[in-house]
Amino acid sequence: MIDRSKEKKSAAFDLEQAVGRWLKLLRSRPAIQDGDLAELEGYLRDKIEDLVGQGLSEEAAFSAAESEFARGEALGDDYFRARSRSRFGVRPPGQPPRFMPALLWNYSKIALRKLRKQRAYSFINIAGLAVGLAACLLILLWVKDELSYDRYHEKADRIFQLALYEEIGGASSELAVAPFASAPAFAAEIPEVETYTRLLEGAPLAVVEGRTFDLTDIYFTDPGFFDIFTHAFLAGNGQTALASPGALVLTEETARKLFGQADVLGRIVNFNNDYNLKVTAVIKNVPTNSHFQFSGLVSLSTVANREEIRQVMEDWFRVTGWVYVLLKGGADPRAVEAKMAAVTLKYAGENLRQSGSKMDFRLQPLTDIRLRSRLEGQIGPTGDIRYVYVFSLIAAFILVLACINFMNLATARSAGRGKEVGLRKVMGAPRSNLILQFMGESVLLSVLASVIAVVLVGLVLPSFNRLAGKAISPASLLGGGSVLALVGLILLTGVLGGSYPALFMSSFRPAAVLKGNVGRGVKRASFRSILVVFQFSVSIVLMAGTLIVFSQMRYMKTRDLGFEKDRVLVINMRDAAARRSVEALAGNLKSNANIGEVTLSSGVPGRVYSTLVVSMEGRPELESFPAWTIWSDFDFVKTYGITIVHGRDFSRSFSSDSGGVFLINETAARRMGWGPNAVGRKIGFDTDDMREIVGIMKDFHYESLKGPIEPLVVRLAPAADLVRQARFLSLKLRQGDIPATLAFVKEKWAERSERGFDFFFADENFDALYWSEERIARIITAFAVMAVFVACLGLFGLASFAAEQRTKEIGVRKVLGASEAGLAALLSREFLKWVLLANAISLPAAYFIIGRYWLANFAYRSTPGILVFASVAGLSLLIALLTVSWQAVRAAVANPVDSLRYE
């Protein structure tokens, strides 16, 4: 590059050689790079050229130019600073970089060697982490699923369920159902309401090509349905699907059930032998994370002109279905609610004033229905945001437990690595290098653990789904967010778990550790014991929680409900034809000696569906109040073994009864202000039709024990009314061959109805009320078991470490005459002390937290007795003892010769 021809040769001084030497000198400064050097060389040569041009000799010019670089050392620093500013702080030249890739191989080799050599510890570490991570992942999947409800609708943020706030006779309720008449009024009068859809539930008997099917979850709805909700069409489209009367939209599953295929556009389905419907669209099955499920939709106009439906559609005081509205973009729901109040006054104000009741509409955001709504009569099952919080907290705790294990074991093992740390330090490793090394190792372990965790989750997901009543697909583990969450979890676990050992080990002083005395300081032991106490505290809270939840479940299932729930068979009477011939059916059934009383009613304990406003004779209309209502025949009280405390039961021997009289429960009597004197007074659902109260029933639980007993009226219904109202036929079975009786009933049913035989037992039905609690209880149990497992692994690891550390001490003690039992006790005692401490901390906490936040939800609750807590304490001690004693006994029975020989 340098043109030598132009240079003058001098015998005494060779410029090229001098520049070469100069370059060599500068090159030795680490901070000056080749590019810098070329630039500096250019400068030197320019300078020399100039000076020579001014008449200096090459030699003089060189030394003058060179002298400017006298502060070469400082120049290197300048370059270094110019480059390293801001990014990594200032590392003076000459110091090794923080991370040397060349050492990576060594790090991995050491890490793998440690894994192999300490198999037991590695297993405990990895297994504990894997179980913890798996539990964490499962909970995260559950939480993700709960939070995803209804978010798949494109307009989700603009969709609202119309919630009805009612106040009648001082009793208020918030309902998920709303009068159908309100929706068109709101749409017409409030510009922000874009469209609406109303849903009326039906369970028709479908006839397809001569074959009949029992369908449930069919909804009669407005054409607006598909403008509001997003569903994927396999055939047909949202604009026309529900536009005309007689239109039927089927889900893929229902289409296959009815026709054996999904391509059924234009096919005819008959409902209830009454009207024909034409399939106008087939949609994909409703996603499981929808707040309500349906199997098919029928255009509401199909039935709109029927008398009973017309009333539902026009009467502002009839609420039998659900209403959803779509607001225009940017509309303020609060403002719309205010306008709805005005419209309500306009249409129903007169009626409201007369009855002294209140009616108010609220907009329930669609995406809050699943977790945040507390409305009665919700269209589908709801969850509870608090469970989401609690479960997330449990996930975090389990993860922390697993991390603690990791920290504990890694720290405990660190004594064995003192020499390694010392040597690395002597060889010049800065502390940061060691921290990185140990962090890296723990991240490696957590990666291994997470691979196992993912496999575990894949394996248990089907069972978890059954347990939790969900349909989470394994694929959602791999969904975008989940992978990120997983990677985040792995890093978090690795860094959290590795932080303490890394900081602790990197702090070893090389001189001390190389001499061989890694401090077995009291401080470290106490830190580890604090962690064990924490682990066990969390596990014990979970265990206590599980037991309290179960004792409450048991309490609810075994409490005397005030009626006889055993051996009552209830048949679902959805078929109008069957209802019409129920007298004959009942007669047939009674011929069986094993069947006692038979009653037809509109509701049974556990399934009372209607409330009606009860007016009292001689009292102002303002005092009317809503009460749960059952319409029944003469034998309801007898069939269910309900006690009459005042007055008498319905009786055929009183001719006046058949016109319709009432039985009320004690709460209703109190509510009416009459108490026992209510017998003989008159009440009614309609002021023109007041009937006598013939008796007062002792309060019995006809609803879940979550709520207090509310006013109930049982009305003896004239046969004609009953055919319309009745939904259940209850049979009291006598002791005897129940399966045979059941077969008999089924046979008689088949003679009367085309419908499938749909039945349940009253006690099962009641237990089903607690199904959601039961489910939560089971999930919590599963996670409590996991937490205990993780905590035990940790304890096991620490116990074996302690035993190993004290090998020599044990040997000496043995030689001096200590018994094996005494030694085992000595070794176990310390750990048990910690577990006892954990009990002392966490049992009161569990009592407080669960009593305050969970049990408080139940109107009737068991008080967690001393037994519950004693058993938790006993169980935790037993588990801890079993875990620790294995190691303690092993150490105690070891031959002292082995442990002392090497000295």
Place this chain on the structure above:
Amino acid sequence: MLSKTLVAASTKPLVLAILRNGENYGYQIIQSVRRISGGRLEWSEPMLYPLLQRMEKEGLVKSKWRITGNKRLRKYYRLTEKGIKEQEQETAQWSMINEIFGQVLNPALTPEG
């Protein structure tokens, strides 16, 4: 002879100002400063290169290697957009300081005076 701190503080603005006249390389920049200041401003010349490098890192200048007529490698620097802005700011600040000096020493010219 200027004080060391003042030299240090003024180096960057001066380099920016010189580069405002166009692309230039290290030696030439130093020569310009010496020529314009009439030798009153003495830089420890090789120190300029780390400074240029830092300015490049800060995104004020961009550099390019060129082979010149006599086949010598030279690194040319020119201002970036950011560098131009920086130069304007710096110059404004220096003239402001200058102005303040003027007003301090000639109270009659100050607005309040």
